Amino acid sequence: MTAQPIESFQADPMPRTRRAELDEQQINDLTLLGPALLAGPANVIMQLTLPAVGYGVYESKVESGNLFKHPVKRTRTTLTYLAVAAMGDAELRRKYRHAVNKSHAHVRSSSSSPVKYNAFDAKLQLWVAACLYRGWEDMIRLYGDPSVITEEAYRQGAIMGTTLQMPPEMWPATRADFEVYWNETVASMELDDVIRSYLKSLVRLKFAAKPVSMIMGPWSELLTVGYLPPEFRDKLGVTQTPAQKRIFDAHNAVLRVGVRLMPAPMRKFPFNLLLADVRWRMRTGRPLV
Template sequence: MSMTIVERPIGQTGRVPARRRGWGATVDDGLMGVALLAGPANVVMQLARPGVGYGVKESKVEGGRVDRHPVKRARTTFTYLAVAGRGTEAQKAAFRRAVNGAHAQVRSTAASPVEYNAFDKDLQMWVAACLYKGSVDIQRMFVGEMDDETADKHYLDGMTLGTTLQVPAEMWPADRAAFDKYWQEQLDKVHIDDTIREYLYPIAVGRLRGLRLPGPLQRLHEDITGLITTGFLPERFRAEMRLPWDSQRQRRFDRLIGALRMANDVAPRAVRQFPFNVLLKDLDWRIRTGRPLV
């Protein structure tokens, strides 16, 4: 049975029946591994705000450039998610200092097409909102709709995605209905121009720097990765990226997600939690040995 991805407000529940009720799985539990599938789509969503897009593209922090160091950037991003969701106050403080040190170098110049500053709370709030929305989409696809109580708790937990850095708690919309309103308002600020589109396309199709497979395998890899990325994107972002989508692609995406859902259901817990289950240990090791955290 296929699952069609239907866009709906965060505050709306009940349209997609949960495959089991009374579950406690969240994106930081048995869905952490499959959450990686939505990573490229989430990057596209975040960078669809011009201030974020050009801030990342023009960043002087060499090690943080996703186009040049995708594995290192992925480790930093996933560690941030692990720290925000499950880290101790000491881990959060150490990681915040490291991220702030990198962000201090991310500011627009007179030559930049748009003005940006990595400490801009509005832009940080947008990035946190994208991460939260992505976590809800993963939950819906791989488990089903959350009941209201679980959804409310998940929403309040999501606040740490912003407050771990500079977003004050009062900036996080008060409830899921308020978040829906915020999200719709922010869509008016979304725009991906040719420069950012060209920057994002290799990320969207998994064309990693330094990794080149033999011709047919490379095309297959990009086809599957592009399908997954486009399938996870809301229509507005697909249109901004000019990524084609139709009923045939939707059916392929549904079948692929269905197969991955079944595989995730039977996978050992440690596999389902990888790599997030090792990132906090890696962070502690880096702190203890004085290695860079980001």
């Protein structure tokens, strides 16, 4: 199959930090958190293009987290993790990590799996965090102010991995190091027919009720293909037609104006609502995931 991420990448490590200190860290720029939701499916495709991550999701025995069986619950859990990682406090991150760990304990390859994987593998969590950070950069370039893409903002991106098990010293030290890691990892990845077919079904919303997938599937495909970087389109075997590009560009032009006019709470929706929900679940003793 393919090489795992960071096998050949080497960078000066970031200083070792205690887990409690990591949980205290905050992300400063959350202005495009809500609009970034539109690019969520494309980001998931990027994450699952790494075979060990793709098969970890495809073969997962955690039924409650199966997107095709429980689409609403799985979507809520994923988005809530992002809300907790980006906006949560130390206690919330600690408790949500503990809840996620219980599910992740069951996500490991079997003797028949085409690739080896383990949800606790920090290298895989690094890749997922890297995709989330790269997605943030892409959204800033599309709809925001590129001057906010700084080394400080980049370092804060590590929180998407350190909220789980990724140690901070695994995060490439600088944005230049990140580019080396990213390019090497993307170049090493190859999709097989099983995961390629699975990812295409996600793009077309095959996990949703049939009326929803029939009506919204084409729009989901248009946006997902638009947000996907070209190298991921090539691996997935999809192309952006001229008509799709015109519609996607028009959509971006409208959204760019809308983001500037949008009040701050709306820019964070639905993540601010999900954060309130998980805090309510903590208070009332309900499951967090």
